[in-house]
Amino acid sequence: MVDIISNFPDSILCFILSFLPTKQVVATSVLSKRWKLLWRFVPSLDFHFGTPYIDYMDLYYFLNFCETYQPLHRLRFTSCGLYDFLSMETCIKTALKISGRLEHLDINLDWFVQLPSAVFSCKTLVVLKLAIIAPKNISLVDLPLLKILHLKSVRSFKCEDLKRFLSGCLNLEDLEVGSGLAPKSAANTSEKFPKLLKLKRANIHTHLVPLELIKNVEVLVTDRIYKDDLVFDLHNLLQLELTRFNLSTKCIIIVFNRKKKLVAEGNEALLPCPDPIPTCISLHLKTCRLNNFRGSVVHLQFAEYIMKNANYLRTMKFRYACNSLRRHDLTSHISSCMKSSDTCTLSFE
Template sequence: MDITRQSSGNMPSVDRISSLTDGVLCHILSFLPTKISVATSILARRWRFLWAYVPSLDFDCRNHDTDTKFAHIVNRVLLLRGVQSIITFRLRYDDIDCSDCLLPQCLFTCKTLVDLRLHFRNCIPSNGVVSLPSLKKLHIYGVENGLRRMLSGCPVLEELIIDQIDEDDLDFYDVIISSPTITRLIMISFQIYSDESYSREYGVKINVPALRYLQVEGCLSKEISAQLTTSLTEANISFKKDNEILREDYFVDKTYNEMEEGYSSFELNFVDSLCNVKSLKLSSGKRFSVEEFRGQSKSIIRFDHLTRLDLAVDWLFLTKFFERADNLQVLIIREVDARLKCWMEEPKQVPKCLLSHLGTVRIYQFECAEDEFKLVRYILRNAQVLKRMEIHFKCYDICLKTNAIQRIFLFERGSEACELAFK
């Protein structure tokens, strides 16, 4: 950092950084990793203890040679500066074994802490009081028995992110997330399998009545339930496995047996519990069984608030939402395995959303399969107020694409204002 400006002519140099107040300097240091913030103590006498007043601590083991050395530094810094004025605390470990790093109990009773991020397991103390009256954001890696106690000590918590959950973190059956104040909940990689030595599955239970945004990725729990209210406006749900979540081509390696795995009643009921959302993104590599689909057809759950739907699932879900989401305006259909692209014109009557609300449809990874043409033809013929349909081709064969475009242009359109776009 160049803290001076060279003089011009006979004008003396000016140290503009040192002319700033301590409060401004601490604010600047709060944007730096703690290792760099502490390193500024060698600049001058004034800077020697300035880092100790920075309200943000950010530790990352990737900046250190060994975990033992890193743990010593974390504990040393906390000891030297205290935690009374901490607003943000981040601690990241790449190695799961971080038993050398023992966070002081006073960190969990800090009155000023607003943002707490702990990226390693066993981060919540097994005993002692948890009282974080100002904490609004909590991001933890893994879940242990202390989760419920942790949440009960955060009376104003607004955002909770739980990353990487598996049965090794648990010595009880259910993960229970309960809070009257959380408005944003993200759960990633819930690798919770059945335990063959017991008669039931691990479960995930969500009770967050003020929730507005929910994201669940890679949840393998057979039992998942949620008590949600009309406050929920957006949900992003993925029933894919952990290593499939971010892969565009995750269906390529999927075996037939994996595809045969159907939805559990808990999963289908969980989707129905999202009935008040306005925007829903749903992803899964599973397929409906005949019994499951018949059971869903008898359900009376409606999605009357849903206006935007983003699907990467068995196309039988389309029938479900067409019949129950009367106010649907935007439909996005993403890539799924060919065996999940089974379109049947099930509705005996044209769904209300097609007659009066559906204005935009986007279909990605179009492969020119016959079921895809059936779906496009059905929507074009019945969507009375459709303004735009976009079709994004997966194939690069010019002749195949040209023939597909010509065929689609000949389909009957229920909306004369509909614009077709091909990409």
């Protein structure tokens, strides 16, 4: 058998190893004499703690040991539970210290681990993903190169904190804001949020983030859109995904243009959109995904409207939330609906 991997230069091998957990990377040192020291030059560290019983002193020494070798570009900490929160914070600080040019930081730990303030002034960061963690101090945020920001279940994170955070990373292209953030109030209007002119993708809960903030995106993933969010225009929209297609409460499902509204309230019939059809539907929309699709009158009217008027629609996806018999009937009905795009493909899950 030909050994193709051994013909790769060290730089390629280190790149491949950078996608593996650090424990597996270090284990490659037993393969051969060439591999014995190769792991030390992998520019990433990925720690996954499957147990709360962690020897933090060994981890601390390991991080300092790595400082003498390859500069760290990617760092990830993941844990299912922690007991020694202060030691974990110290390890994060140490990792930030040894990283000459940290570009990717992914931390998913525990509610009681406080994220060091040094994270928010790491000017080389391009990707920052935080989940199940509490920021310690975000009075100063300076992340000029940050392009991807994902915030999921961030403890004690208020709307004012989000505004301050976004003000320090104006070059964002991808934004995700999940649960854990305090809902926006009437006083927290969109005018107070910074303008994210380069934002292309957003995955948000609309009761947390004003839609005016993400009106220029090409890809929008959201749960629902409320009446208070009527002042926005999705003029660049190419892909739309509704994660919870639920009309049990009086809410606005989607508004494509402040003068041309496609509105659904409660269980009332869908209001027709006047001519001309909004350009974000007729000329731009290419992908539409409807999750939690139950096949109510409003659901079907919304789906039919999109398929009928989206001239460049390539993919229409449905994720059902009903029994198999109902799914069969819905699939037959939807498949027979008129589609203005000849290249549109229907997908059912």
